[in-house]
Amino acid sequence: MTRSAFAPLPDDAGYFGRFGGQIIPPELKRVMDEISEAYDEIRARDDFQQELAGLFADYVGRPSPIFHARRLSERLGGAQIHLKREDLNHTGAHKINHCLGEALLAKFMGKTKVIAETGAGQHGVALATACALVGIPCEIHMGQVDIEKEHPNVTKMKILGARLVPVTRGTATLKDAVDSAFEEYLKDPRNFLYAIGSVVGPHPFPKMVRDFQAIIGREAREQFQERHGRLPDQVAACVGGGSNAIGMFTAFLDDEGVRLVGVEPAGEGLDTPRHSATLTLGQPGEIHGMACYVLEDEAGNPLPVHSIASGLDYPGVGPQHSYLKEHGRVDYVTATDDECLDAFLTLSRVEGIIPALESAHAVAWAMRTAPTLGPDQHLLINLSGRGDKDADYVAARLSL
Ligand SMILES: Cc1ncc(COP(=O)(O)O)c(C=O)c1O
Structure with missing residues (x-):
């Protein structure tokens, strides 16, 4: 194919x-x-x-900008990290x-x-x-x-x-x-x-x-190309049901040189029942009127799932992601609650951007990946939303 x-x-x-x-x-x-x-x-x-x-244009404030997170990239000492700022949209998310x-x-x-x-x-x-x-x-x-x-x-x-x-x-x-x-x-x-x-x-x-979300990737591809004269090496987004990720990925599907990465919530660990890593640990099944990967028990009932990010704890996932996984076009990886909290605080303190806990999963992946790559490599992360909604919860959990 x-x-x-x-x-x-x-x-x-x-x-x-x-x-x-x-x-x-x-x-x-x-x-x-x-x-x-x-x-x-x-x-x-x-x-x-x-x-x-x-x-x-006039109500949401599109196009959302791409921000080069220079200080974060320098601190990690590897690839350049760029953020597609969907958190700046009216209402604070994609x-x-x-x-x-x-x-x-x-x-x-x-x-x-x-x-x-x-x-x-x-x-x-x-x-x-x-x-x-x-x-x-x-x-x-x-x-x-x-x-x-x-x-x-x-x-x-x-x-x-x-x-x-x-x-x-x-x-x-x-x-x-x-x-x-x-x-x-x-x-x-x-x-x-x-x-x-x-x-x-x-x-x-x-x-x-x-189709409605695909504007994210269309803009991002054009913005990145215009600014850097090339495409990013890797494009990543968190995956709950999968809308911000598919919105970002769609424009890049035909770009063979661009690795696409979906980041699922590993919660308290993939070796515990307290995660929501549907594509990573689930199997093909049915839920909510669609065939897709599902986390389910032996009788076919959806398992209780967990993520620190409420928007990611869903036992199913979009059918297109299920398809893209099977065809190997997108790599699906995970980030734990603890990695996500670390990314939440780091992005806040190094760049002055408080990310949604959902989006912090993609940032956590970038923080893990950037140091393994050279400075000529570019990672584009979809920052799907802002973290105001999570601020009190995180502050209480980390006793700030
Ligand atoms: C900021 C943010 N990002 C991501 C998600 C996950 O949804 P999806 O995987 O459909 O993008 C949510 C869900 O509420 C969210 O609020």
Whole structure:
């Protein structure tokens, strides 16, 4: 297979090789097919693309810059580290890219309510923001554990006018929030739109969210080329469901010389049950209407997962990542909670940038990798979000 075979996926049935699809009841399949058709038609329209491009520029503040982390690179004594600053977007993370896309799509489709789950709260805040802007009611389901951990985001969602639904079942984290939000959506799928928070779920969501996020890599590739006259040697991003990573990777898939690295959460260690390294230790299975790598028990039930970063603790992963792993185009590696905390504090103190705990996983990989390479090597990291939401938690945990 040639590398360029990666670009046109998924196929019409929503498959990336053997991953993805629509593993859902027939009634729901009809609804998903309608969304898929509407999406293909609406995204081809100039008025949709112009409105989205205008909002990306004037509302989100795109293009986000690339920052050369010189002091961090010098301190590590190896490769040059560059950060794609998605943390500077309005609402503080990459999530606003697909939330604006989904909210606009809901408006163009005449939907009456947008429903979603959230883990760290970034997707919830971004969606509540986009819905406020577009003028559509918004309902966010969030695990009780995450509600307590991510309090500032909870407050913001309420201020933005979203209805917040606490989820107490199961482990009261992201997977349970997805289940709960999906149940609400099924009550009236014709009038509601489920705005999924990552490149997961049944077709067309992995494709739609990827398309909206692909702006990250398109910009980054052009910016890097313009500034350095060449492409980076390695491009890395953290992987929860996989939206910021696929957004970054898509533009580079055909660049054979560019190594792509997805960083999964190793939590308290891969030899403990307290991790969320789906692609590293999981196996092909099914979850939330898609075929993908899954961390599951012998009976096929999703395992409880853990990461210090709420937005990364998900037992499934995007089908396109599952495909890219199997085809060897992206290397998936891990970083532990402790490495992530170290990266969080180091980036804050050496560059004055407080990263989200999710993004700190990618920074941790860069900190581990840079010293093994020469100064002519360039690592481009997607800094998917800012860490204000995590500041109190980290300060308490490290007794600062
Ligand atoms: C800042 C940030 N980065 C990354 C993620 C993980 O999501 P994804 O893997 O879809 O990019 C989240 C999820 O909440 C997040 O808030």
